[in-house]
Amino acid sequence: MPQMSIVEALNQAIAEEMARDERVFCLGEDVSDANGGYGGAFAVTRGLHGKFGPERVLNTPISEMLIVGMAVGAAMAGMRPIADVQYGDFLFCCMDQLVNQAAKMRYMSGGRVSVPMVMRAPVGATGRGAQHAQSLEGFFTHAPGLKVICPATAYDAKGLLKTAIRDDNPVLVFEHKLLYGGKRTESGALSMVGEVPAEDYTVPFGRGVVRREGKDITIVANLLMMYRAMDAAAELDEDDISCEVIDPRTLAPFDYELVIESLRKTRRLMIVHEDTYSNGWGAQLASYIAEHEIYLLDAPIKRLAAYDVPIPCAPVMEKFVIPSTARIIDAARSLMKM
């Protein structure tokens, strides 16, 4: 089976879907690599211009409302656009188009129009300061009408993005900058190369995956935090603390059942995300479990998240704000004492 990075897997998913379905096209800032262009800020759309031409790999002005508004309009008029912003933080420039337009159009029309669009956005703190760093996936789980996914492996990146492109609803795809594994090297990046089948496949929404089985604590973590949870779990094995790590893969819809199934065995829950602490998807998961399955729990739910501050730039502070492997280990040890 071919080995590839997440960047390569995303690129392959887009290229295959564009070849399969002529309604699919890309638009965004610097998405074309013609004439020395980037091919996407993180090179996800590199090479597509040569295969599909400038109309289907549309470089736009720096106009986020235009990019998302065009995607909404083109989607309602029969196309399947894949919109791209360079950094997730820029989505705040076009919240109206995402939340008032993309999310509500189908509903307001009584189901007579649909908005089959994909919005891709990189997230994660990488030493660039507060406006190029936020993990903002939680915002969009609060907007009925949107779907939110966060692939953390190459296999999921390709399979989930294909599902997103074929979905008849607006889907936001959050990709972590430190997991891309592209040619653009980032300090602290993981070398995320994984097996990706050569044949066409999709990964369904609303199905999480157990990345590691365990019997004492269920740790639910997404994107980069999933890898930190895996590292922590490996170390905790030496303390005889056995952690089960769940990657939800999609946040809306969310696979509560997988978490509940795991808790029947472990009876302890920890949630880790890079999004800030208050009112994020972790708070939603914790309250859902408390509301529906509190008797499964032998200890209080533990949540680890970025502290409720904007992401600072200096490496020593940035590192402090984001949950580390050491914080996960400490939290697991104290959770076992409860």
Add this chain to the structure above:
Amino acid sequence: MKNTDTIQLESDVSAKTVVALPERTKALGMYESMVRIRKYEEQIYFLFLEGRISGSIHQSHGQEACAVGVLYDTRPTDYMASTHRPAGHDLAKGVSLRAMMCEMFGKANGCCHGKGGAMHMGDISVGAVPANAIVGSNIPIAVGMAYSCKLRRTDDIVVCFFGDGATNEGGFHEGINGAALWDLPVVFVCENNFYGASTHVQATMKVQTIAERAAAYGIPGERIDGNDLMAVNEAATRAIARARRGGGPTLLELMTYRIAGHSRSDASAYRPDDEESAWLARDPIKLFRGRLVEEKVATDAELDAIENSVQEEVDGAVQFAESSQDPEPEDALRNVYAGEGEV
């Protein structure tokens, strides 16, 4: 100062040459379409006064020549993106009056199954996407629809309506710049009725006209008397033809005036009496009717017959809507997502 400006604006546009009337069928069709909007809006107004409909209304009567003049010659496959004041645009684009009335009554058989209401009226089957109540946000969306027309190699076009207030929104700039850049088939139609809610347009921009903003995007911009049906139709015909042949977008500024206030509760205290009476005297339907009779295209009796028949259509729609089924409360939980197994 407001008054002087207004009169100045009016004399600018009235100085143009008179556009000839079309052949009789089209002339009467356009008349009927304007009358349908007027009678619908008047009926809606009374229904609100009587408390038979809830919510708010943003009415379009007085601006009929803009909707009909621009949309009369469009195809069902052309798209139209409207605003919080959509009734005239929707009716002129061919959305069913009955289905709109049912929507106003919040009925299950409304054009948006009761989920849209007054500000989101539309019917995609005739090219009217759900109207947009966020000022200026329909502009980038219209550009995306036009990009779809281009990618699919059709010669369909998009008409995008907005008010004077929308031209100070970021979406206006981003959207028109994009459409101009890629020569997309859009006709941008600004209905300048002088007030964004209660604020006069000259209190919101340094330039004198909205049409001149087109120059910043390298596209044609033109100011037209929006109460002169044939002047609007002539300018729209040129703009639509330019869009269809791949020539790119045009910005039309149509000078017009609301008969009603901005919304249901607005008595328009900010509008000077002389301005109001001068504009209301230039009622677009009366102006067009005067020409039809004077130039012997139709008799008063024929035009009265059209008005009576439209009134019957509106009355029938009210009866039909009132006797229609309410949605089930739980229908509120449907249509959030598209797709198999989802509601």
